[in-house]
Amino acid sequence: IIFHNIAVLIKCFDKINAALVRGSASQTREALQRHFQELQTAVSRLLTERLNTLLQEVDNIELDSVSPLDDCQKLIEHGVSTADELLREGEAAIRCGINENEDKLGSFTKKAPFIKQWLPGMDGYILSSRKNIAMRNDSSPGHGGVLYSSSPTYFCGQTLTFKITAAGQTEKRDSLGVCADSRTDTDSLQRDQAVCISTNGAVFVNGKEMTNQLPAITVGSSVTFDMEVVNLFPVSNNNNPSDGGNFKLRVTIGSGNREVVFDWLLDQVVDSLFFGCSFTHPGWKALVF
Numbered sequence: 001i002i003f004h005n006i007a008v009l010i011k012c013f014d015k016i017n018a019a020l021v022r023g024s025a026s027q028t029r030e031a032l033q034r035h036f037q038e039l040q041t042a043v044s045r046l047l048t049e050r051l052n053t054l055l056q057e058v059d060n061i062e063l064d065s066v067s068p069l070d071d072c073q074k075l076i077e078h079g080v081s082t083a084d085e086l087l088r089e090g091e092a093a094i095r096c097g098i099n100e101n102e103d104k105l106g107s108f109t110k111k112a113p114f115i116k117q118w119l120p121g122m123d124g125y126i127l128s129s130r131k132n133i134a135m136r137n138d139s140s141p142g143h144g145g146v147l148y149s150s151s152p153t154y155f156c157g158q159t160l161t162f163k164i165t166a167a168g169q170t171e172k173r174d175s176l177g178v179c180a181d182s183r184t185d186t187d188s189l190q191r192d193q194a195v196c197i198s199t200n201g202a203v204f205v206n207g208k209e210m211t212n213q214l215p216a217i218t219v220g221s222s223v224t225f226d227m228e229v230v231n232l233f234p235v236s237n238n239n240n241p242s243d244g245g246n247f248k249l250r251v252t253i254g255s256g257n258r259e260v261v262f263d264w265l266l267d268q269v270v271d272s273l274f275f276g277c278s279f280t281h282p283g284w285k286a287l288v289f
Contacts, residue, residue: 091115138282148182152272160225168283174199226252
């Protein structure tokens with residue numbers, strides 16, 4: 001009887017051990033499946049994040065590569081448009097009579113050399129070989145000065161564009177704009193006989209700040225100036241504009257996706273204007289076209 005009971009107990013222990021082994025194996029399988037499922041989920045998430053990062057880098061590289069090409073295309077289109085306009089004016093001048101021919105040829109010869117070059121030799125600025133890009137250097141840091149165009153080459157009816165390709169420290173007197181003269185006794189375009197936009201987006205007309213403001217100027221900003229003659233109020237007895245008068249231009253300044261429009265009153269008749277820029281600190285670079 002004792003041996004029989006022992007045999008029964010042994011069988012019971014075997015069954016218990018087998019059940020424990022089976023239970024342990026089942027738990028182990030579940031744990032392994034759960035662990036590897038979590039691992040697969042984590043790896044999939046990391047791979048997806050890495051893929052998105054790489055795709056974003058490709059998009060950024062594409063954008064950086066395409067942007068200069070777009071700028072180049074705009075320059076080419078602008079040059080072609082200007083050349084086409086000059087061609088039409090030249091043809092019209094040839095077809096006109098003698099008296100009209102002189103006037104139109106005079107206008108044509110003024111516009112023909114319409115190439116926006118900066119004026120070389122200005123202390124504090126370095127120019128590109130084509131003199132259409134100006135960079136503020138550190139030869140006179142903290143002391144501003146206005147860099148003008150080499151001649152009054154901006155005519156009403158045309159678009160003047162400043163493209164900022166590098167930026168430095170800002171100063172409230174820094175500005176880009178158009179003026180009737182190229183005086184050297186000032187360190188900013190925020191003065192009489194000039195319209196400009198400061199680097200913080202403020203617009204100045206004859207030295208007075210307007211209420212309307214444009215976005216601040218930074219790397220990649222493009223600022224455009226468009227002008228048209230609105231009216232002339234002669235003050236002389238014989239109505240001769242050369243004797244003096246008030247000359248009104250309608251000015252549109254655009255920056256980013258905004259623009260301001262206003263009338264600019266000058267005390268003399270002008271058929272062409274200077275453009276200019278003033279930066280106090282080094283690092284600024286401006287392309288004009």
